Amino acid sequence: MKKYVGGLAAVSAIALTIAGCGSKPAEESSGSTANKDFNACMVSDSGGFDDKSFNQTSYKGLQDAVKDLGVTEKKAESKSDNDYPTNMNAMVAAKCNIIVPVGFKLADATEKAAKANSGIKFAIVDYNGFKAPIANVKPLVFNTAQSSFLAGYLAAGMSQSGKVGTFGGAQIPTVTIFMDGFAEGVAYYNKQKSKNVTVVGWDATTQKGLFTGDFESTSKGQQNAQNLITQGADIIFPVAGPAGIGGLQAAKASGGKVNAIWVDTDGCVSAADYCSVLLTSVFKGMDVAVEDAIKAAVENKFSNEEYVGTLANNGTGLSPYHDWDSKIPAELKSEIDQLKKDLIDGKVTVASKAQP
Structure with missing residues (x-):
C-alpha cells in the first residue's frame, strides 16, 4: 500500500449525453489499450471532482487506473444530492464493469443499483453501513x-x-x-x-x-x-x-x-x-484504494471484503509539514x-x- 501524494491531473473528456439531472458522464482512455474494453466508472457526490478533498483524491485513483491499466474511464459529477440515482443509472446504462460511488451520501443509490445489477462491481468510498454485505459491493473505508x-x-x-x-x-x-x-x-x-x-x-x-x-x-x-x-x-x-x-x-x-x-x-x-x-x-489513501479495487476487478480478483485504511497500512496518516517543517x-x-x-x-x- 503506497501513501497518497496528492494532485489532480488535468484531463480532457468526451461527453456522453444522458437525460435527467446531474452532469453529463464523460469518457476517457489512456495511451495504453491493454484493457480498453473495461469500463471503470465513478460517480461523485455533490462536492464534485475538483473539491480539493475526497472526491478529487478518489478521482485521482480512477485516473491512475486509466494510466496504469489502460481501462476506459467514464464518470458522472453530481451537482446536488438529487443527482445520485440519475447518475448511478447513467453509469449502469453506460455498461460499466465497475462503478466507484464517492461518499457516504451515495449509499442508498449504490445499494439499489448493486442489487439490481449483480454483474457490475461496486466499490463505495467512505461507507460500510449496509445492513448485510452485498456480494458485488466492496466498501473502502479509512480509520x-x-x-x-x-x-x-x-x-x-x-x-x-x-x-x-x-x-x-x-x-x-x-x-x-x-x-x-x-x-x-x-x-x-x-x-x-x-x-x-x-x-x-x-x-x-x-x-x-x-x-x-x-x-x-x-x-x-x-x-x-x-x-x-x-x-x-x-x-x-x-x-x-x-x-x-x-x-x-x-x-x-x-x-x-x-x-x-x-x-x-x-x-x-x-x-x-x-x-x-x-x-x-x-x-486518506483513497486514490490507492480506488485503483486497487479497479485492478482487482480487471484481474477477476474482486471481492466484497471491506478495505480499511489505517496508520499501519499507510491508508491514512499525516502529510508532510511542508512550510512548517x-x-x-x-x-x-x-x-x-x-x-x-x-x-x-x-x-x-x-x-x-x-x-x-
Missing part, C-alpha cells in the same frame, strides 16, 4: 480517527492561545470520526504534558459541535472558522470538504495569528494557495512519530465509535 489523533496532538503542541477548534460539514460518521480523533489527540497531549489545551467546536463525549450544514458553502465555512477564532482558537481543523476552504481563508486572513490542518488530501497540493497556513493534513520543534515531531508507532502497536487506543 481517520487514528491520524486525526496525531493531528490533535500536533495542534495542541503548536497552539499559542491554548485553544484549538474544529468544525464539520454535516454530522455524519465520516466527518465526526476526524473530529473525535482530533479532540482525543488534544486530550492525550494534555494528559502527557499536564496542560489544558481546550477544543472548541466539538465535544467528543456529547457528540455535539459546530457544522456548516453542507459541504459546498465556503462562506459558511469561513463563518464557522471565524466563530472558532473569536472563541480564541489559533489552530483550526475544518472537516467540510470544499466548505472547509472558507476556514483556510479565515486562517490566511489572520496574518499569521491562526493556522490550520487540512483533511482527506495533502492540502499543500490540492489547495496550494493556503500551504503557508497548513501545519499538515490528515490524508522548520517551525515545528524537533521534539514535537519525535513525539508524534512515537505516538504513531504506539497507535499501530495498540499501546495507545482511540475511543471514537465512528471508527470502522
Whole structure:
C-alpha cells in the first residue's frame, strides 16, 4: 500500500449525453489499450471532482487506473444530492464493469443499483453501513480517527492561545470520526504534558459541535472558522470538504495569528494557495484504494471484503509539514512519530465509535 501524494491531473473528456439531472458522464482512455474494453466508472457526490478533498483524491485513483491499466474511464459529477440515482443509472446504462460511488451520501443509490445489477462491481468510498454485505459491493473505508489523533496532538503542541477548534460539514460518521480523533489527540497531549489545551467546536463525549450544514458553502465555512477564532482558537481543523476552504481563508486572513490542518488530501497540493497556513493534513489513501479495487476487478480478483485504511497500512496518516517543517520543534515531531508507532502497536487506543 503506497501513501497518497496528492494532485489532480488535468484531463480532457468526451461527453456522453444522458437525460435527467446531474452532469453529463464523460469518457476517457489512456495511451495504453491493454484493457480498453473495461469500463471503470465513478460517480461523485455533490462536492464534485475538483473539491480539493475526497472526491478529487478518489478521482485521482480512477485516473491512475486509466494510466496504469489502460481501462476506459467514464464518470458522472453530481451537482446536488438529487443527482445520485440519475447518475448511478447513467453509469449502469453506460455498461460499466465497475462503478466507484464517492461518499457516504451515495449509499442508498449504490445499494439499489448493486442489487439490481449483480454483474457490475461496486466499490463505495467512505461507507460500510449496509445492513448485510452485498456480494458485488466492496466498501473502502479509512480509520481517520487514528491520524486525526496525531493531528490533535500536533495542534495542541503548536497552539499559542491554548485553544484549538474544529468544525464539520454535516454530522455524519465520516466527518465526526476526524473530529473525535482530533479532540482525543488534544486530550492525550494534555494528559502527557499536564496542560489544558481546550477544543472548541466539538465535544467528543456529547457528540455535539459546530457544522456548516453542507459541504459546498465556503462562506459558511469561513463563518464557522471565524466563530472558532473569536472563541480564541489559533489552530483550526475544518472537516467540510470544499466548505472547509472558507476556514483556510479565515486562517490566511489572520496574518499569521491562526493556522490550520487540512483533511482527506495533502492540502499543500490540492489547495496550494493556503500551504503557508497548513501545519499538515490528515490524508486518506483513497486514490490507492480506488485503483486497487479497479485492478482487482480487471484481474477477476474482486471481492466484497471491506478495505480499511489505517496508520499501519499507510491508508491514512499525516502529510508532510511542508512550510512548517522548520517551525515545528524537533521534539514535537519525535513525539508524534512515537505516538504513531504506539497507535499501530495498540499501546495507545482511540475511543471514537465512528471508527470502522
